Amino acid sequence: MTDTTNTPAVTTTDAGIAAPSDSHSLTVGPNGPILLQDHYVIQKMAQFNRERVPERVVHAKGGGAFGYFRTTEDISQYTKADLFQKGRETETLLRFSTVAGELGSPDTWRDPRGFALKFYTNHGNYDLVGNNTPVFFIRDPSNFSDFIHSQKRRADNQLRDHTIQWDFWTQKPESAHQVTYLMGDRGVPKSWREMNGYGSHTFLWENAAGEKHWVKYHFKTDQGDGNAYLSQADADEIAGKDGDFHRRDLWNSIKHGSAPSWTLHVQLMPMNDAAGYRFNPFDLTKIWSHQDYPLIKVGDLVLNRNPENYFAQIEQAAFEPANLVPGIGASPDKMLLGRLFSYPDTHRYRIGANYLQLPVNAPKSPVHSYNRDGAMRYSNPADPVYAPNSFGGPVADPTAELPHWQIEAGEVVREAYTLHAEDDDFGQAGTLVRDVLDDGQRERLASNITGHLNEVEDKDILAKALDYWRSVDLELGATVAKNFGQ
């Protein structure tokens, strides 16, 4: 806010011309009609009509903050990525979000939470766009819009509907692992600060000698154990009282000097282990067992700066999994490959062709690109305007190639992943219920599932959902079924 003790600046039009009044339009006499030459008032009304950009098609409601990531360990044997060299400190932006609700929806609705991180590295922006769970509902990007449609609103009454949610989940049993997380404590975290964040997908790291490892990212919160939750009753009550509960908590804790932090660990799998691993390591509905691939510490993430301007820095922030930097590559995960296309595409639609020139999205490192022009272009490359050229324009660097993997020649098909030894849809969900959750967590899981299923009106879908939970875990299935008299 401007200091109220100083003489305020003179209001101007957006072209910098002084405005004669903040209160009265130009009229013929005090009671007469408004004149078209009142450019200031007309600009004010016209600009107001254009204030909104479309909300994100998913993850519309959120909040975020800036901070830094410091690499504290020597992991150069695994990646040559500059930001992960010991001692390097990189400015970051982290945006948290819910998935299915709209821009004004309550923070405490049951949903996975987004954990979207932008590293402004010395070698361009690196974006890791994950969630507070290590897995996801589906494993093929062709299902994504159908999945989201089943979680958002119906066509006829514009209501969210538990029947269609469970219809989709039971039709796609690979969702069971993520739905177990969703119906458990992580479905309504106590605060964003107390959640873990996961890259979820498998990525590829390459060291300076060209050796490669598959990698999974785990940001463990330093505020507790990552399991702090709100009961369904508390979440419902808070939703009615303070829809911005999580956004407010993050803002206030940073404002009052308590900067939340996370410790980044990775799981690393030698490249050649992938084919023989008991689970398909590229299937986003699966985790890698920590016994098989233990966590290795990398460094610390700290959020210590609130945005100065929410719209400019958070609403217009554009994260894209395709922003990978040298030393870090994608993987054969079909979901990840679909996302490499989807995000830049949605940003061009939602924000505009030149979204990468907005200060929050622009890299801190120099840009020498032949892309040019278009709506709202701010800085434009000079001549020469094409490559290759003989006039000293930028030239590409073959050593900047991101790490890739070898693909066996095969026919072009539409098929599910080839199953690995222990791959199935319900196995890891059952392990989560039996071996990871404690008694209290299991009780709340059964109670949340029951509460959610209470709103399923279609008896056939309810029956399918009860079978789904019996397939996850017989005891859990029996507990839930008993609540429905079955």
Ligand code: HEM
């Ligand atoms: C094929 C699968 C997916 C597609 C097509 C997809 C598509 C999208 C789209 C279009 C947006 C809106 C982006 C914007 O307007 O700024 C979005 C946001 C987001 N997605 Fe996905 N998504 C997919 C899977 C996932 C998965 C698996 C995760 C996490 C592991 C994820 C995490 C996020 C997050 C955190 C955001 C919000 C980013 C922000 O804060 O701006 N998405 N997604």
